[in-house]
Amino acid sequence: MAYWLFKSEPDTWSWDQQVAKGAEGEEWNGVRNYQARNNMRAMQLGERGFFYHSNQGKEIVGIVEVSALCHPDSTTEDPRWECVDIRAVRPVPNPVSLDMCKADPRLADMVLVNNSRLSVQPVSEAEWKVICEIGGVEG
DNA sequence: GCCAACGTTGGC
DNA sequence: GCCAACGTTGGC
Numbered sequence: 683m684a685y686w687l688f689k690s691e692p693d694t695w696s697w698d699q700q701v702a703k704g705a706e707g708e709e710w711n712g713v714r715n716y717q718a719r720n721n722m723r724a725m726q727l728g729e730r731g732f733f734y735h736s737n738q739g740k741e742i743v744g745i746v747e748v749s750a751l752c753h754p755d756s757t758t759e760d761p762r763w764e765c766v767d768i769r770a771v772r773p774v775p776n777p778v779s780l781d782m783c784k785a786d787p788r789l790a791d792m793v794l795v796n797n798s799r800l801s802v803q804p805v806s807e808a809e810w811k812v813i814c815e816i817g818g819v820e821g
Numbered sequence: 822g823c824c825a826a827c828g829t830t831g832g833c
Numbered sequence: 834g835c836c837a838a839c840g841t842t843g844g845c
């Protein structure tokens with residue numbers, strides 16, 4: 683089981699909107715970056731990820747899971763772009779901010795800390811556990 | 822709102 | 834296939 687992190691500007695697509703989609707989930711469309719797409723291609727059904735608010739908040743606010751495997755992105759005709767569907771699992775009671783990640787030496791190698799521009803990122807199992815612990819949430 | 826970092830594009 | 838120019842992202 684791999685772990686992931688999905689980044690979104692809350693103005694565009696927020697955690698609340700994700701939660702409102704319920705168990706059916708929603709396409710994580712709009713990704714136009716090969717690295718991010720390749721990460722989505724590698725995802726398995728039921729794998730978990732963090733939901734991160736960029737720009738406003740700059741914090742991990744929820745946990746999601748993959749509800750559909752990689753498929754063509756419905757927002758473009760360009761066959762290069764694909765995406766998975768994700769659904770909200772549970773909120774993070776104590777949102778974990780970017781500052782907190784930077785401050786914790788155990789998270790020094792996190793992609794979020796080192797390459798904040800990548801919109802779909804892998805998270806190591808160790809990092810996953812640390813953030814769940816800080817966030818007060820069950821992974 | 823600025824700007825640094827990064828990825829992509831396109832001319833050669 | 835290289836690299837300069839450009840566009841976008843996202844932290845500050």
